Amino acid sequence: MKTPKMKSMFGGEPSGGFFDLPVAEPGDTRDADLVVIGAPAATPYGSVGSYCADAPDAIRGAFGWPGVLGHHDFDIDGYLLPEGISALDWGNLDYSETDFDDNRDSIRRRVVQVLESDAIPLVIGGDDSVPIPVLQAYREHGPLTILQLDAHIDWRDEVAGETMGLSSNMRRASEMGWIENIIQVGARGIGSARPQDRQDALDWGVQFFPMREVIRNGIAPVIATIPENGNLYIALDIDVMDPAVVPSVIGPAPGGFSYWQLLEILEAAAGRARIAGFSLVELMPSADVGGRGALVAARIVAMVMGLAARQKHHSV
Numbered sequence: 001m002k003t004p005k006m007k008s009m010f011g012g013e014p015s016g017g018f019f020d021l022p023v024a025e026p027g028d029t030r031d032a033d034l035v036v037i038g039a040p041a042a043t044p045y046g047s048v049g050s051y052c053a054d055a056p057d058a059i060r061g062a063f064g065w066p067g068v069l070g071h072h073d074f075d076i077d078g079y080l081l082p083e084g085i086s087a088l089d090w091g092n093l094d095y096s097e098t099d100f101d102d103n104r105d106s107i108r109r110r111v112v113q114v115l116e117s118d119a120i121p122l123v124i125g126g127d128d129s130v131p132i133p134v135l136q137a138y139r140e141h142g143p144l145t146i147l148q149l150d151a152h153i154d155w156r157d158e159v160a161g162e163t164m165g166l167s168s169n170m171r172r173a174s175e176m177g178w179i180e181n182i183i184q185v186g187a188r189g190i191g192s193a194r195p196q197d198r199q200d201a202l203d204w205g206v207q208f209f210p211m212r213e214v215i216r217n218g219i220a221p222v223i224a225t226i227p228e229n230g231n232l233y234i235a236l237d238i239d240v241m242d243p244a245v246v247p248s249v250i251g252p253a254p255g256g257f258s259y260w261q262l263l264e265i266l267e268a269a270a271g272r273a274r275i276a277g278f279s280l281v282e283l284m285p286s287a288d289v290g291g292r293g294a295l296v297a298a299r300i301v302a303m304v305m306g307l308a309a310r311q312k313h314h315s316v
Helices: 055-062 100-116 131-136 169-174 195-204 211-217 220-224 259-272 292-315
Strands: 034-039 087-092 120-125 144-149 179-185 207-209 231-237 274-281
Touching: 034 055, 034 100, 034 292, 055 087, 055 120, 055 292, 100 120, 100 131, 120 131, 120 292, 131 169, 131 231, 131 274, 144 169, 144 259, 169 179, 169 195, 179 195, 195 207, 211 220, 220 259, 231 259, 259 292, 274 292
Parallel strands: 034 087, 034 120, 120 274, 144 179, 144 231, 179 207, 231 274
Antiparallel strands: none
8 A cells, every 4th residue: 555645635746846836947036035956966975976966856855735835834833934035946956976076166156146146045965065165155245154063073174085075064164265153063973073173173263062062051052152143054964963863864973953952043043143045965865764854854944944034024
């Protein structure tokens, strides 16, 4: 027997994009306030390849039915998009398994187009190399504070000679003159970082809040470090979640965020600063269990979309 799904009760598969948003060709903003972009790959390591390339579609397919945006969303207590605020889904950007320069250029150019139209990009990866070209696109749109939510600090200078990969995104960000602050939350366990990588980050000025410290002290110290009313980029690696919540990552570490803990920090951050961009990366659908990881990822993207939409609504 085929397993029934919730969407079957509400008209089947949506005809639009993420959460049944209108679909547009990349570059077509239509005066949208927010734009969803799927970035399947940027600079994958040769040892593992583009293991998250199917994540954008898995996340889109995890939740939604025709007209879903017309329903009450209890997590945000209202319509996901307030009246007068619009969003589009540009679908997935093309990518190459060999031409990584082209991958990065494509991501960077498309994000620049979103920013130049005064919209907010919501980028769905892809592995954690995707934020590097996304952040490069903000050269003329800074200064920027990064709130990184991740089980790992990503400060390696290179891995097997590759300097633009997933373990190097925050180090590369630190080299961008328009990045003023980096706040890194959720590190735990053992990742690829060596002691010198951590020290380099501290010397640069990174403010670290390891997961154990967040559990002990709560999120108030984290939020207090975010400059008030500044431009905030949220870089979320889904492995910041506890593997009991999202099992489908390549580098799971026990003791991560629950769904509600993550929503609390996202809502508090949105109350402190303007969301100027967002990326969610590192979902690995091939390791998912019943689509649970994709469902959590979809809800997180939707919540950030709703929070950013409300900020846009209040600024009109």
